[in-house]
Amino acid sequence: MTDTAAPAQNTGPRISGAFHRLLAFSGLIALVVVFSLASPNFMQTQNVLAILQATSVNGVLAIAATLVIITGGIDLSVGTLMTFCAVIAGVLLTYLGLPLPVGVVGAILAGVCCGLVSGVVVAKLKVPPFIATLGMMLILKGLSLVISSTKPIYFNDTPGFTQISSGSIVGSIFPALPIPNGVLILFGVALLAAFVLTKTALGRYTFALGSNEEAVRLSGVNVDRWKIAVYAAAGGICGVAGLLIASRLNSAQPALGQGYELDAIAAVVIGGTSLAGGRGTILGTLIGALIISVLANGLRILSVPQEWQTVVTGAIIILAVYADILRRRSL
């Protein structure tokens, strides 16, 4: 490599990075266009809001997964952690009858604590993230069932609880636009996560860890601490997802959760975040999550059986990653 050669390649990858997001975005637009043409019901406000509402839980989980994946790790426990946090909220609000804010904070704190444990296992005990979070996934699944005695916990005694996801603050001000709170929370979490990733030291270390962990360590950075912080942050976000899903179902369903982590990871991957770490955006993940729910919704409207929706989602994941590989090869 020569000194003069470097500037020539200047803007290449930036364009390509944007290109991938553009690809995902145009994929989303294309899906919307196709479904709108195929069915007049698709673009109804009601349906659009339903799609957004359906995206909220998976979107929030995918954001949590994005943080961990950018560090070069993986978090398989996001789904069951979500359920665990919902169960904790149920314990606090229904079993103990505590006020709503306590339940909300408690659920998120439970998520942070579990994330902290995963982070310590990964960073300090050096257990590979896949294994550590696989273990955590099962532990939390079991704990949720144990704590709830395998029965759903209903939030009938806490009237405001369903409002968390299904109420609409926007709708109460602009009745024409009844955007559910769950959607607002999704976008709020997304904005916050994007802010942390791009503007704070935590975010910078998140990328740096995935980019070259050893270089970060040799720069004198306390790598373990930051890594634990990322897992904890992801855990907290899972807590939010737990509140969303519990609010929507007006119950904590302890048997739910497993399988959600794969949808979340699918959204992350479709959104262009590299499983190898070091690269990724929250915007991409949001688009990825939207693609999955638009697909599910649109195919349902077209009366395509559920089984086939799963097949199509799988194909889309492979296509998205293949597009990413093509992009890399062209660098």
Next chain:
Amino acid sequence: MTTNLVEMVDIDKSFPGVRALAKAHFELKPGEVHALMGENGAGKSTLMKILSGVYARDAGDIRLDGQNVEIASPRQAQDLGIGIIHQELALMRDLTVAQNIFIGREPRRFGILDEGQLNRDAAAIFASMNLALEPTVRVETLTIAKQQMVEIAKALSYRSRVLIMDEPTAALNDAEIAELFAIINRLKAEGVGVVYISHKMDEIKRISDRVTIMRDGEYVGTVPAADTPIETIISMMVGRTLSGDTLVVPDTSAAPIALEVRNLNRGREIRDVSFAVRKGEILGFAGLMGAGRTEVARAVFGADRRDGGEILVHGQPIAITSPKDAVDAGIGYLSEDRKHFGLATGLDVRNNIALASLDRFTGLGGILDEAGMEQKAVGYIRQLAIKTPSDVQEARLLSGGNQQKVVIAKWLLRDCDILIFDEPTRGIDVGAKSEIYKLLNALAGQGKAIIVISSELPEVLRLSHRIAVMCEGRLTGFLPGGASQQDIMRLATLRPSAVAEQSIERRST
């Protein structure tokens, strides 16, 4: 006179920015052990990689038994009977010895792998080598020496008539070396030609018939091994005159000691190393590959654990157990492998410069002060003349020299006053090299204590105010700045006596 088994004539090979070989020559007779010597980067390995089909030559002829041949792939080299045993062994640790030897050519019966035949074939090869080795043991459980034997057996299984060995004894103790040499002598008797790449003078004398010396990618000469004095070979290896600036050694004897290391130890790699470096001094570390210089640097920096030893910074003992401790004490380490250990290649220049000092740019709520980082980054880009379109350019897109400057800027921003440079110019253009040299001199002039580890003798000589020479984990001596290359080479090949060697525990089996 027998015809040559191999003849390589006027071989040229260039890599981007580097001319690795220029009109290189080599010849090998059947039943001969021919040593290939030269400093690091002289082109030995490149030449042999061309012979074994790993690289394609740019120009020149390769003749086998007097016939011109094309060797386009390692596979083709194997078919022609050329086997190479790389410095880093390429074995699959979880497979058995026999499975390793016949990988990709397993004997089959009715389409099913014939494990019995496989093991019998391997046993036959071992028998021909007079080697007691069980074909069914897993490679993982073998000593490095035994693994080397497996590599040799693998090469022989292709009916190799030419066997290339690249630094085969780097990881072996004396007993294991004797074992290896016995095998080489048996192969020799059967007419196999052996190319033996090594730095170790005593081994060359013991095992080889002739020595070809290379320097800067060129052929220097071929001499008989037995009756050529070591001094002659060394002077052929280093024979160039130093170009460029003459070294000015400032008097730093009155300057305070910045870093002192006492009795540093770790296993076989670092054995009782003690040294001190003063403010404003450049201490060079010379030695051959595997001498333990990088290991010392990483142990001092806390990147690897150490068994024992004391580290004093500005006279104060410091407990360094992680790179963070070292950085907090003002020590910066610039790794020889920038891509793996120095740069976060996905991040931009600005963030790489700020990487070690990010907490200084962190405000309320952990928000980063991008403007402050930009200001500092732009300042260093100007000060160190880093060639980059902007401070938001991804670091991996810079050239090697500029990447190195980015890492230097990182440590300067962190206010490190002890800087350890491990191969500061590896993979860097000649032009950029002298710029890095100037920078190091300027840093020393500002009172930084600098350690330079380099495998290139001219580089050590051009930079160092004092030179520490290592061989096999030991510090074999200090030389004043401007010492002769011969002096360094003598200390760098000063192997400890066989008695001392045997007291070291053998590698576990």
